Amino acid sequence: MVEQQHNIHHFARQQLKMVSDRMNARYDQLAKSAGFQEGDRVWLYHPTRRRGKSPKLRTCWEGPYTIITRINDVVNRIQRHPRAKMMVVHLDRLAPYLGLLGTSSLEEEAV
Secondary structure, three states: HHHHHHHHHHHHHHHHHHHHHHHHHHHHHHOOOOOOOOEEEEEEEEOOOOOOOOOOOOOOOOEEEEEEEEOHHEEEEEEEEOOOOOOOEEEEEEOOOOOOHHHHHHHHHHH
């Protein structure tokens, strides 16, 4: 009886280890490991709740910010403009800034 429980426990631990390794590998494939380089322009995800305002209708992205330094693989120091206060944020709160949509077509029409 004791040996059977030991075998079942050992089998369960092996299965959990195998599933954990598989989940870790899948996460690593999808994670943003490359990140951003210094000088890149990014959006910052900064949701704020205000009384009387619907969170669905608010924009949660602020920017553009500039990456000043990379502290490590997932933490960056950003700044909105040269005189603004620097912020330290996690990579998951950043998105690449591609510029304002439609500005090139407006500029072409003006010329």
